[in-house]
Amino acid sequence: MIKKLIILILTLTILTSTAQAQQIKPIELPIIMYHFIVENKGEHHISPDEFERDLLFLQQNDYNTISMSELIAFVYDYQPLPPNPVMLTFDDGYYNNYAYAFPLLQKYNMKAVINIIGDHTDIWSNNFYEDMQHGHTTWEQLNEMLESGLVEIGNHTYSMHRNRYGRRGCTRMEGESLFDYQRLFGRDVNRLQGRIFEETETHSDVFAFPFHAVCDDAIQVLQILGFRAAFTGAQIPSKPNVITQGDMDCLFDLRRVNRSRLRPVENIFPVIQTNPRHHEN
Numbered sequence: 001m002i003k004k005l006i007i008l009i010l011t012l013t014i015l016t017s018t019a020q021a022q023q024i025k026p027i028e029l030p031i032i033m034y035h036f037i038v039e040n041k042g043e044h045h046i047s048p049d050e051f052e053r054d055l056l057f058l059q060q061n062d063y064n065t066i067s068m069s070e071l072i073a074f075v076y077d078y079q080p081l082p083p084n085p086v087m088l089t090f091d092d093g094y095y096n097n098y099a100y101a102f103p104l105l106q107k108y109n110m111k112a113v114i115n116i117i118g119d120h121t122d123i124w125s126n127n128f129y130e131d132m133q134h135g136h137t138t139w140e141q142l143n144e145m146l147e148s149g150l151v152e153i154g155n156h157t158y159s160m161h162r163n164r165y166g167r168r169g170c171t172r173m174e175g176e177s178l179f180d181y182q183r184l185f186g187r188d189v190n191r192l193q194g195r196i197f198e199e200t201e202t203h204s205d206v207f208a209f210p211f212h213a214v215c216d217d218a219i220q221v222l223q224i225l226g227f228r229a230a231f232t233g234a235q236i237p238s239k240p241n242v243i244t245q246g247d248m249d250c251l252f253d254l255r256r257v258n259r260s261r262l263r264p265v266e267n268i269f270p271v272i273q274t275n276p277r278h279h280e281n
């Protein structure tokens, strides 16, 4: 009797895992990286009108913006994602993201991840004045965006978003011991995690490397600290991220296309734009 029961359980397990394996199909995920949404001639700036055109382009081409939580649930919990997913991200947490981009995200009901720099957020929260070009968002503004359900916060270091003393961003310096580096990096990132929780009562699941300067020794620390994803290097527009359910590691190398003033959104999605399914209606 027990033997039969064991055989039955084994058969059911095999059947279930086979069914699950058949369902696992990797998806392609383009991720766009914005910085400033404001009138300015700088390369990392696009105007609010241009940003709205991006959102219209995504809408007209049947893209669905997804949140980081949805992506994590897709990989970890085998939850479904909408067709043609795309992720929008903003680096550094500029005030113009709140002033200009957030109302447009609400208008089109689109989601985004804002990767904030801890010390800038604290400084601007303590002494806020309206500066569309260089200002940063405050915790209050971040909370308002979080409450909309459209925006999530990513960790972009507390105070390592700079190149100084020979260190590029938050990478390990030449000659620095692994222990010293990991302690320094871990403390910095954890400090911002603490501030995020104190101010918003949420956790950030994703870390964004400043300047695309990636460090494998940092990834280890992020995993120990409980992060579940990392924005790493640059994505070639024609090669979106390949995401597979059950493959947690793929979330630690999420690459992004820099949406600069010189790169229109149409050039970011040439492959999917020519996909016949988008010309059916």
Ligand SMILES: [Zn+2]
Pocket (backbone or CB within 6 Å): 091, 092, 156, 161, 210, 211
């Ligand atoms: Zn940055």
